[in-house]
Amino acid sequence: MKKSSTAPIGIFDSGIGGLTVAKAVMKALPNEDIIYFGDTARVPYGIKSEETVRSYALQITEFLLSKGVKMILIACNTVSASAKDEIIKAAGDIPVLDVITAGTLAAISEPRHHHVGVIGTLATVNSKAYVKAITDIDKSIVVTQQACPLLVPLAEEGWIDNEIARQTLKHYLEVFKGKGLDSLILGCTHYPLFKEVIPELLNGDGASIIDSADSIAKTAFDRLADMELLNGSGGEFQCFVSDRPQRFQELAERFLGRSVSEITIVSL
Amino acid sequence: MKKSSTAPIGIFDSGIGGLTVAKAVMKALPNEDIIYFGDTARVPYGIKSEETVRSYALQITEFLLSKGVKMILIACNTVSASAKDEIIKAAGDIPVLDVITAGTLAAISEPRHHHVGVIGTLATVNSKAYVKAITDIDKSIVVTQQACPLLVPLAEEGWIDNEIARQTLKHYLEVFKGKGLDSLILGCTHYPLFKEVIPELLNGDGASIIDSADSIAKTAFDRLADMELLNGSGGEFQCFVSDRPQRFQELAERFLGRSVSEITIVSL
Numbered sequence: 041m042k043k044s045s046t047a048p049i050g051i052f053d054s055g056i057g058g059l060t061v062a063k064a065v066m067k068a069l070p071n072e073d074i075i076y077f078g079d080t081a082r083v084p085y086g087i088k089s090e091e092t093v094r095s096y097a098l099q100i101t102e103f104l105l106s107k108g109v110k111m112i113l114i115a116c117n118t119v120s121a122s123a124k125d126e127i128i129k130a131a132g133d134i135p136v137l138d139v140i141t142a143g144t145l146a147a148i149s150e151p152r153h154h155h156v157g158v159i160g161t162l163a164t165v166n167s168k169a170y171v172k173a174i175t176d177i178d179k180s181i182v183v184t185q186q187a188c189p190l191l192v193p194l195a196e197e198g199w200i201d202n203e204i205a206r207q208t209l210k211h212y213l214e215v216f217k218g219k220g221l222d223s224l225i226l227g228c229t230h231y232p233l234f235k236e237v238i239p240e241l242l243n244g245d246g247a248s249i250i251d252s253a254d255s256i257a258k259t260a261f262d263r264l265a266d267m268e269l270l271n272g273s274g275g276e277f278q279c280f281v282s283d284r285p286q287r288f289q290e291l292a293e294r295f296l297g298r299s300v301s302e303i304t305i306v307s308l
Numbered sequence: 309m310k311k312s313s314t315a316p317i318g319i320f321d322s323g324i325g326g327l328t329v330a331k332a333v334m335k336a337l338p339n340e341d342i343i344y345f346g347d348t349a350r351v352p353y354g355i356k357s358e359e360t361v362r363s364y365a366l367q368i369t370e371f372l373l374s375k376g377v378k379m380i381l382i383a384c385n386t387v388s389a390s391a392k393d394e395i396i397k398a399a400g401d402i403p404v405l406d407v408i409t410a411g412t413l414a415a416i417s418e419p420r421h422h423h424v425g426v427i428g429t430l431a432t433v434n435s436k437a438y439v440k441a442i443t444d445i446d447k448s449i450v451v452t453q454q455a456c457p458l459l460v461p462l463a464e465e466g467w468i469d470n471e472i473a474r475q476t477l478k479h480y481l482e483v484f485k486g487k488g489l490d491s492l493i494l495g496c497t498h499y500p501l502f503k504e505v506i507p508e509l510l511n512g513d514g515a516s517i518i519d520s521a522d523s524i525a526k527t528a529f530d531r532l533a534d535m536e537l538l539n540g541s542g543g544e545f546q547c548f549v550s551d552r553p554q555r556f557q558e559l560a561e562r563f564l565g566r567s568v569s570e571i572t573i574v575s576l
Binding site for chain 1: 348349351355356357430457458460461462464465467471472475476479551552555
């Protein structure tokens, strides 16, 4: 059965990071209703086994499907790396997009893409998910990864462009200096918060910054347009979390740059 | 039945932070065998409900009791705040010490203790566990708390005294400047790693630094001596974790300042 164009888009993440994807979708698709799920009771996923991550991701997928979503966006790098295929299968004819595929395709679509950099959490870097996704498409592309464990806590503390954030970023980005980087994928949904600061700290190389939140939002627009499922009359944003709505609200407003009124706790 | 003096001491934490307690115990009680449990699969506890934390803590207590420990040290501030009474009950005649009680008693034993500072994670600060523990003993004591969310990731990154660590600490400690602080409790088991840097950044106030790892180790020594349970012939260190022994080993060696050979994964 074809979904109605007025059905919401489902977006989920292990916690709050995926709100950067929600923000990008709000910008690219302002007339869509969005249902966001953040698994705040079980964050972080990166330290859990693939099996556990898959079972959590499938629970959330079922939840979003029960809400009648017309599309699912996996706004979590760990889930994208380890549970994408299972989610696609569980979602049936509902399209599923993920941040790793979106970021990879965006990097490869750049005019220059011989050397791609990836920054992410320790878990994402260790999983080599971006390296695999990129070299599966073109083996000749060189991928340089750098884990940046402090960026998530910095983003959550709201230290986005102070001296501490700049020094930390400078330290992490040092590895890319003078290496002729063509693009840098922000391989963690928290990192778009540093998007204004990163280019000047990467200076000299002129690498494009690939924000997978923007990339996945653009892909969502294209896919919904193709399927004639664009909504012209929505724009509502509903948040569901598995724990602590108070802390979530404070961070959500920082991540989204707007107030968030409707936050509901659900137990999966 | 009286425990044998050669029985091991059990120490546990939600993850690796409690290793600072293990290190302090090794120093104060070099001839004791130690069994450490780090719940690395379920860390962090601070974002979980009290009920969940209690059930995890009781599982670990049962595990340590099954290993025949003669004493249990709760090296986790979240567990100390929310599950201490249940663990004492479950442990029967095996003495149970916790970092919050140890830190509180150490601060109150200082010659000057009118104004006590506490730094900790967001969860510990929000729980007000130290404030309650201190004011339950002496209502006239003023307690000033400061959450320092970046210190755990800094410690795990190994950035203990570089410029980023110093600037971050300076920022967090600003709240105590010129307030006539008598002592500052390091209310998170990761924080003793910053013990060398903190005094100079708190300068002027001359506050004593209360390291609850040292405090609990000292209490453990006194209690074992009282009970005539000091070991004269041990010194072994065994580690059990619930996930990822490799990352644990790397961090454990940084935290302990020595190599760690025996790490076993257990599923509780």
